[in-house]
Amino acid sequence: MQRLQQIIRDIPDFPKNGIIFKDITTLLADAEAYQRVIDLMGHRYIGQRIDVVVGIEARGFIMGSALAYKLNTGVVLVRKAGKLPHDTLRETYALEYGTDTLEIHRDAVKQGQRVLIADDILATGGTVEAVIRMIRRLQGTIVECAFLAELKELEGRRRITDVPVFSLLTL
Numbered sequence: 001m002q003r004l005q006q007i008i009r010d011i012p013d014f015p016k017n018g019i020i021f022k023d024i025t026t027l028l029a030d031a032e033a034y035q036r037v038i039d040l041m042g043h044r045y046i047g048q049r050i051d052v053v054v055g056i057e058a059r060g061f062i063m064g065s066a067l068a069y070k071l072n073t074g075v076v077l078v079r080k081a082g083k084l085p086h087d088t089l090r091e092t093y094a095l096e097y098g099t100d101t102l103e104i105h106r107d108a109v110k111q112g113q114r115v116l117i118a119d120d121i122l123a124t125g126g127t128v129e130a131v132i133r134m135i136r137r138l139q140g141t142i143v144e145c146a147f148l149a150e151l152k153e154l155e156g157r158r159r160i161t162d163v164p165v166f167s168l169l170t171l
């Protein structure tokens with residue numbers, strides 16, 4: 001675990017002054033580290049009857065699609081506004097730097113489906129909160145929100161009170 005933590009690179013003042021950006025590209029480029037992360041996270045959900053993994057743009061796609069493959073499920077994309085071609089529903093939210101709008105295809109999650117939400121980093125929790133609202137509007141059942149890492153100081157976990165949150169690493 002320590003090696004996995006250390007392989008994530010800190011980039012000070014990116015994309016704005018005062019933000020320490022957690023750069024996971026170093027972990028993703030390391031075959032052993034990436035495989036270990038997906039194996040560890042995937043094992044947690046084997047046997048939990050996940051129907052679909054929802055990945056959040058953009059690094060959530062990298063976690064989410066690998067997890068979906070491991071769990072034998074499909075993967076659903078939550079994208080920044082304007083990228084998805086079919087009928088969507090939207091949620092706007094505040095994040096650590098600015099505000100943003102996310103979209104999901106209205107037919108991507110079916111009523112009652114058991115959903116695993118996946119992203120790389122839990123920071124303030126605003127992003128995943130918006131995705132939780134979306135899945136609820138589509139009447140999916142959220143099994144858990146899974147992150148590679150959470151930034152402990154930002155206390156995003158405290159914001160997500162009614163859905164289980166898991167992070168493999170704490171930074």
Ligand code: AMP
Nearest residue numbers: 020021022096121122123124125126127
């Ligand atoms: P938040 O809504 O604050 O929890 O932010 C979560 C989203 O923003 C995730 O998709 C992260 O990839 C990204 N993010 C926020 N803060 C950071 C950070 N310090 N380093 C890397 N990614 C971040």
